[in-house]
Amino acid sequence: MRQMLNGDEAAAIAAKLARVNVVSAYPITPQTIVVERLSEFVANGELGAEFMKVESEHSALSACIGASAVGARAFTATSSQGLMLMSEMLFVASGLRLPIVMVNANRSLSAPLSIWCDWGDSMAVRDCGWVQLQCENNQEVLDSTLQAFLVAESLLLPVMVCFDGYILSHTAEPVDVPGQAEVDRFLPPYRPKYKLDPEKPATMGAMGVPEYYEEFKFMQQAAMQAAKEELVKADNEFAKHFGRKYGLIEKYHSDDADVLLLTMGSLSSSVKEIIDRYRRRGEKVGLVKVRAFRPLPVDELIEALGHAKAVAILEKDVSFGSAGALFLDTAASFINVDKAPLMIDFICGMGGRDVDSLHIKEALRAAAKAAKAGEVKKIVRWLGLREKLVGLEE
Amino acid sequence: MMEKPFEETLVAPGHRACAGCGCILAMRLALQALGKNVIVSMATGCMEVVTTPYPETAWRVPWIHAAFENAAAVASGVEAGLKSLGKSGVKSVAIAGDGGTADIGLQALSGAIERGHDFLYICYDNEAYMNTGVQRSGATPFGAWTTTTPIGKVKRGEDRPKKDLPAIIAAHGAPYVATASVAYPVDYMNKLKKAAAIHGPTYVQVHAPCTPGWRIDNNKTIEVARLAVLTGAWVLYEVENGKLNVTLKPPKRRPVADYLKMQGRFRHLTDAEIVEIQRMVDEQCKRFGIE
Numbered sequence: 001m002r003q004m005l006n007g008d009e010a011a012a013i014a015a016k017l018a019r020v021n022v023v024s025a026y027p028i029t030p031q032t033i034v035v036e037r038l039s040e041f042v043a044n045g046e047l048g049a050e051f052m053k054v055e056s057e058h059s060a061l062s063a064c065i066g067a068s069a070v071g072a073r074a075f076t077a078t079s080s081q082g083l084m085l086m087s088e089m090l091f092v093a094s095g096l097r098l099p100i101v102m103v104n105a106n107r108s109l110s111a112p113l114s115i116w117c118d119w120g121d122s123m124a125v126r127d128c129g130w131v132q133l134q135c136e137n138n139q140e141v142l143d144s145t146l147q148a149f150l151v152a153e154s155l156l157l158p159v160m161v162c163f164d165g166y167i168l169s170h171t172a173e174p175v176d177v178p179g180q181a182e183v184d185r186f187l188p189p190y191r192p193k194y195k196l197d198p199e200k201p202a203t204m205g206a207m208g209v210p211e212y213y214e215e216f217k218f219m220q221q222a223a224m225q226a227a228k229e230e231l232v233k234a235d236n237e238f239a240k241h242f243g244r245k246y247g248l249i250e251k252y253h254s255d256d257a258d259v260l261l262l263t264m265g266s267l268s269s270s271v272k273e274i275i276d277r278y279r280r281r282g283e284k285v286g287l288v289k290v291r292a293f294r295p296l297p298v299d300e301l302i303e304a305l306g307h308a309k310a311v312a313i314l315e316k317d318v319s320f321g322s323a324g325a326l327f328l329d330t331a332a333s334f335i336n337v338d339k340a341p342l343m344i345d346f347i348c349g350m351g352g353r354d355v356d357s358l359h360i361k362e363a364l365r366a367a368a369k370a371a372k373a374g375e376v377k378k379i380v381r382w383l384g385l386r387e388k389l390v391g392l393e394e
Numbered sequence: 395m396m397e398k399p400f401e402e403t404l405v406a407p408g409h410r411a412c413a414g415c416g417c418i419l420a421m422r423l424a425l426q427a428l429g430k431n432v433i434v435s436m437a438t439g440c441m442e443v444v445t446t447p448y449p450e451t452a453w454r455v456p457w458i459h460a461a462f463e464n465a466a467a468v469a470s471g472v473e474a475g476l477k478s479l480g481k482s483g484v485k486s487v488a489i490a491g492d493g494g495t496a497d498i499g500l501q502a503l504s505g506a507i508e509r510g511h512d513f514l515y516i517c518y519d520n521e522a523y524m525n526t527g528v529q530r531s532g533a534t535p536f537g538a539w540t541t542t543t544p545i546g547k548v549k550r551g552e553d554r555p556k557k558d559l560p561a562i563i564a565a566h567g568a569p570y571v572a573t574a575s576v577a578y579p580v581d582y583m584n585k586l587k588k589a590a591a592i593h594g595p596t597y598v599q600v601h602a603p604c605t606p607g608w609r610i611d612n613n614k615t616i617e618v619a620r621l622a623v624l625t626g627a628w629v630l631y632e633v634e635n636g637k638l639n640v641t642l643k644p645p646k647r648r649p650v651a652d653y654l655k656m657q658g659r660f661r662h663l664t665d666a667e668i669v670e671i672q673r674m675v676d677e678q679c680k681r682f683g684i685e
Contacts, residue, residue: 021475021478021479022471022474022475022478024471024474048478049478050474050475050477050478052470052471052474052509053509054467054470054505054509055501055502055504055505055508056501056502056505058463058464058467058502059464059467059470059501059502059505059506062460062461062464062467062468062471062502063467063468063470063471063474064471065458065460065468065471066435066458066460066467066468066469066470066471066472066473066474066475066486067471067472067474067475067478068471068475069458069468069471069472069475070433070472070475070476070479070481071475071479072474072475072476072478072479074471074475088461089460089461089464092460092461096458096460196433196456196457196458196472197456198430198431198432198433198455198456198484201430201453201454201455201456201457202456202457203446203451203453203456203457203458204456204457204458204459205446205458205459205460206446206447206448206449206450206451206459207442207443207446207447207448207459208448209447209448212448212449
């Protein structure tokens with residue numbers, strides 16, 4: 001059934017369709033609609049879950065950890081400062097190998113306070129051992145959230161489904177909402193391999209002494225690497241049931257292009273629009289969209305970008321003192337590869353700054369220039385920056 | 395006094411606790427009272443560290459450690475998870491030390507109690523951060539030496555009274571709040587049984603000496619804990635649905651100096667300082683109707 005849904009509503013409906021047992025969440029803009037809708041589903045009896053109205057995001061995830069440990073399917077949602085407050089427990093959830101699913105409506109981090117979108121929040125916790133998916137539109141939010149449970153529970157890894165705050169969280173789009181029966185066929189109930197049960201006592205979260213800690217971390221990394229295959233499997237299975245498929249990355253007119261843009265999330269839609277215009281003029285430019293940021297699809301990136309002369313990366317985040325995280329990871333993917341494209345990192349859209357067609361064209365022009373010249377003069381650049389305000393003269 | 399105390403210990407021997415540890419005794423007695431149909435969510439601290447160096451565990455009941463400040467939040471998730479799966483007959487039990495309860499864990503505890511989860515919270519109170527090497531917590535008593543309240547020329551030990559945690563929990567309207575001591579195991583275990591039988595959030599704070607932290611001999615744990623009660627420095631009581639019941643009124647209260655002088659952490663106290671502590675103890679006893 002097609003419905004007009006914003007991203008938050010799509011996430012909430014996905015959690016309901018997944019028949020989550022426990023929802024534990026705390027309100028934060030722009031994620032709040034997720035918890036509002038879920039509390040309505042519970043209040044109306046549409047969802048038979050325990051809804052925990054906890055006193056902080058730290059407790060939201062802590063309670064999910066407790067619930068997941070006893071074998072419940074647990075779900076939470078957050079944004080920005082909430083994700084930061086959770087950050088300690090993000091590492092604990094993944095270290096305990098609990099298959100919790102969370103949606104994060106991407107929002108910039110304080111200070112200065114900003115409720116608008118960038119990827120600073122989820123990028124700041126990219127090393128926390130959660131699978132991270134970045135969605136382009138609200139259909140993808142719903143579909144990825146459903147896939148997330150399948151992947152999480154098969155590998156005992158938590159999954160974070162990210163989507164751009166406001167741009168998706170508060171914008172209604174037509175979304176195909178699958179029927180419950182079909183979702184039930186796609187996603188069976190959670191059957192935990194390990195759980196806390198007095199019938200069979202187990203200790204979870206024992207102290208990792210130096211003789212064992214490294215092995216725990218190795219196994220976590222191995223599970224994350226295996227998640228690539230599991231994501232593809234879940235995506236294929238999803239396609240069989242619902243006819244939609246996303247991949248780890250998406251290639252858009254990229255195979256024959258010398259000049260490529262690389263980005264994630266809702267910005268991909270804007271870029272596709274521009275690519276279409278260039279293509280109509282016969283210019284061979286293309287886009288590669290990263291959907292799975294963790295685990296990083298290294299082989300897929302090499303395959304999709306390797307033939308290009310230059311790649312401009314558009315990203316809404318910066319690792320202070322270094323560069324954008326998407327750029328860093330993409331560049332690192334090409335280590336020891338014979339032929340790598342030139343790369344330029346464009347930091348843009350920070351704190352909700354609009355990234356418009358002029359910015360995207362500017363990035364494309366810069367990449368084309370680099371391709372022609374065979375060199376990149378300035379690697380990290382800021383798009384749409386009000387240069388006079390920061391003391392940079394024209 | 396106790397029936398077959400060592401027949402079945404759900405906290406197994408072989409753990410790494412210090413000789414004479416009052417807290418591990420509090421753990422063993424707790425599970426002896428509660429039985430095996432529990433799921434324990436434990437905060438970071440001495441008891442977590444000494445019982446679970448992987449691949450060993452002392453816990454013969456299901457047990458989870460997530461972090462320091464969130465034992466109550468994890469326990470509330472355990473309870474909600476069990477409820478959502480339709481499982482009954484299993485009690486969710488949170489256990490934390492005084493630092494994990496009075497300081498860093500207070501928000502999570504307050505939230506879990508206010509939400510009305512059916513769980514029991516046990517605070518083992520050894521009156522400082524012992525796991526990190528004896529630093530003061532909100533539950534450290536007035537005058538005590540710790541490594542962060544050293545005895546110097548200007549400052550002489552802890553300069554604030556002990557935080558009144560049970561009163562804070564009782565103010566939430568929790569149906570059952572009690573204090574206990576490892577020196578009174580029957581009283582402690584009865585309170586735990588009572589708390590566990592109540593549907594809703596319940597709280598038991600057990601006073602448990604730490605031999606290295608309190609600077610006492612390994613064979614003095616019970617004696618010191620008992621003197622805390624007999625001097626009125628630690629009062630045994632319960633608050634059931636708002637009604638206070640002092641469960642032990644020492645018939646002839648001993649001077650607090652008897653308790654203080656057994657412990658190295660109070661060795662520096664002058665006579666004048668002991669008089670001040672006696673005054674504080676007298677005031678506390680008056681509030682509880684103890685002469």
